[in-house]
Amino acid sequence: MSDIGKPERATQNRVVALFRDELKYHYLGNWIDREDNRNIEPELVRAFLKKQSHDEPLIGKVLYQLEKAAGDTSKSLYDRNRAVYALLRYGVKAKADAGENTQTVWLIDWQHPEKNHFAVAVEVTVSAVDDKAHGKRPDVVLYVNGIALGVLELNCNCH
Secondary structure, eight states, X not given: OOOTTHHHHHHHHXXXXXXXXXXXXXXXXXOSSOTTOOXXXXXXXXXXXXXXXXXXXXXXXXXXXXXXXXXXXXXXXXXXXXHHHHHHHHOEEEOSSTTSOOEEEOSSOSSOGGGSOEEEEESOOBOOSSTTSOOBOOSEEEEETTEEEEEEOOOOOOO
């Protein structure tokens, strides 16, 4: 077995332990071989919104708006980030069904941060979106309510 990567793995394990044990993040695991990793994990977002007592039709519309804002390749990365930021900061305006009032659905509970779901995963392999792009595999990804808000690339020069 090769020693390549062992110092980096040890550093990664310490970082995960910090988030999991000290900061109480839920550890999602090593996602190197997991299919369909994304910056928005719909099932985690859905679980958070269900805990907030939102019903499925409304959750579906909120997820649609979030994923549309994040994945709109007709816009620059800067503009997509601004659109997602606005949804995170000011909430998603949506109607469960036609004829109902518009509601503001919060993707992050800013008033009660402890009610959010914080999670960490390692080696989150993300496929390239097209032939011109390259796949990515950040060392550590931090999720809040299923939305990737932090990416850590570790560099260990342990000689």
